[in-house]
Amino acid sequence: MAARFYDPDGTRYGIPTYPFRLAPDGLATRRQLRAKGLRPGGQDIAAQILWRSRRYGRRVRVAYLYRLDLARPVRPMTPAKWAALAKANAARRTCPDCQLDAGYCIPTSLGMCVTCFYSEEQRAA
Numbered sequence: 001m002a003a004r005f006y007d008p009d010g011t012r013y014g015i016p017t018y019p020f021r022l023a024p025d026g027l028a029t030r031r032q033l034r035a036k037g038l039r040p041g042g043q044d045i046a047a048q049i050l051w052r053s054r055r056y057g058r059r060v061r062v063a064y065l066y067r068l069d070l071a072r073p074v075r076p077m078t079p080a081k082w083a084a085l086a087k088a089n090a091a092r093r094t095c096p097d098c099q100l101d102a103g104y105c106i107p108t109s110l111g112m113c114v115t116c117f118y119s120e121e122q123r124a125a
Contacts, residue, residue, distance in 0.1 A: 015045060016048070029063050034074070041071055043067060043071070098116055
């Protein structure tokens with residue numbers, strides 16, 4: 001099965017393709033780059049990994065690979081970005097009904113804090 005996705009010269013899939021866990025050294029996914037404090041930095045996709053996932057109904061999944069030698073360091077967060085992130089997180093914690101900070105992110109399935117949701121549910125019963 002692994003031979004099906006092995007195409008290092010890119011004749012079958014258009015770009016070099018490797019099976020799961022068999023990519024050569026010097027290539028990394030976005031997550032692997034981020035774990036090393038790097039980002040792709042505008043470079044094109046160098047290769048890809050293909051595999052069949054049992055979790056997603058046996059569909060073929062893809063992970064794009066980037067060259068480590070062309071990767072750039074992650075840009076540091078600016079004070080404005082930190083402030084915007086704090087504001088967005090505060091909005092996710094604020095209940096639209098009682099306008100209080102719940103102390104946790106409001107579940108989108110409920111649309112309000114747990115206290116408000118269950119008090120409304122009890123009033124309806």
